[in-house]
Amino acid sequence: MKKFLILLLPMALLLSCVRPLFDKPGREGADDPRVRPAAPDSTRGKAVVYATAVVFPDTVNWRAGRTSPCRLVLFRDGVAVDTLDKYVEPGPEKSHYQDGHLWTNTTDGFRTSITCDGQLLFSYAGEEKMMGFLVTDGSVHTLGQRPGGGICYRVNGEEVFSSAKGVVVGGAFSPDWEGGALCRDGGNVYYTYALPVSTETADMWEYRVMKGAETRKMIPALSGSRLYDVRVFQDTVYRLEYRYGRMCFLKEDELKLMENLPASARGMSLVRVDGRMRIRGEHEEGYAFSMWIRDADSLVTEYCNPHGQHVAHLFTEDGERAVVSCDYEDCVRYVIRDSVSVELPLETFRLHTASCARYRKGTIAVALTADDAGGGNLLVVNTEKKELSFNGYFTGIYFE
Secondary structure (H helix, E strand, O other): OOOOOOOOOOHHHHHHHOOOOOOHHHOOOOOOOOOOOOOOHHHOOOOOEEEEEEEOOOOOOHHHOOOOOOEEEEEEOOEEEEEEOOOOOOOHHHEEEEOOEEEEEEEOOOEEEEEEOOEEEEEEEOOOEEEEEEEEOOEEEEEEEOOOOOEEEEEOOEEEEEEOOOEEOOOOOOOOOOOEOOEEEOOEEEEEEEEEEEOOOOEEEEEEEEEOOEEEEEEOOOOOOEEEEEEEEOOEEEEEEEEOOEEEEEEOOEEEEOOOOOOOOEEEEEEEEOOEEEEEEEEEEOOEEEEEEEOOOOEEEEEEEOOOOOEEEEEEEOOEEEEEEEOOOOOEEEEEEOOEEEEOOOOOEEOOOHHHEEEEOOEEEEEEEEOOOOOOEEEEEOOEEEEEOOOEEEEEEEEO
């Protein structure tokens, strides 16, 4: 693999100096590992659903903790179309399907390696848990959390920014943000990390929203506050923060107290809906569990689950609502799109990660892993169910 030229420029200019891993003019070449055959004409105009899964030999009991050997399988509309058995490790954060290609990250404890479609692209010293992964404009962006402490943001394997004491804000899996803890907006990539700040009376956190190697916004430590979520959308920093004894929604520094919020509200996060930043959350009243999407002061949509303890996911777009609803054992019971639902047997299927459910443009797709070794796994797309028999678990759903 060709080595990248490293230009000795200030850190603030480093992002513009990192050469894309695959230049646009050469992407159609026969040697480009990301080139795949065009989809048949019969699929055009339809939602194509991809699912990734970690698969083990039939003799391996992965539920009991055995995790090798394994391979990564890519399903296209329920049909296996690609299999990787090199540079594959168990763990949902170890694989991604983006930009039409399978990506994996592996480590031996000393070096971390990134591959595309089974071909090694680059590696770097150290072990980093992948909290963010994005492929954009021919470059691979990664955000890693180091096990001994600290974070590192890289482009094509080259270190762009690091913090020895930083902690990544956000998780590796999200049904709403394809990059996990990385966020793409207007051609830029953003992320947020926290720094511990100790005072004589308390330990607090200072937060920094980063645009590549530059600090986009610094959120100072505030006694009694807690940051729930922060994202950049249309070059504006939005965040959910508990302060002044109330839950607050902030657009840059414009503060809005969230009115009429249920006393038991929890699990709140930011989500883009119909071109606006909204808030998703949940609360419990008696035996009923509700999930909702709202602005700071008004409700957009809500779903009350009378069948079990919680709602796994709630989506909305253009006035249509999609829901993944669970039973008392946290197994998926219903997949609902607007007024049509698919019912599933009790205590049978689970979402292995949050990224195993996605909704886009009228299509709800859910990849379900069997709760016990005796059952087959299931792919649900709107009202269609397809059983996929393999010994392993789904790691994500992707649209094309």
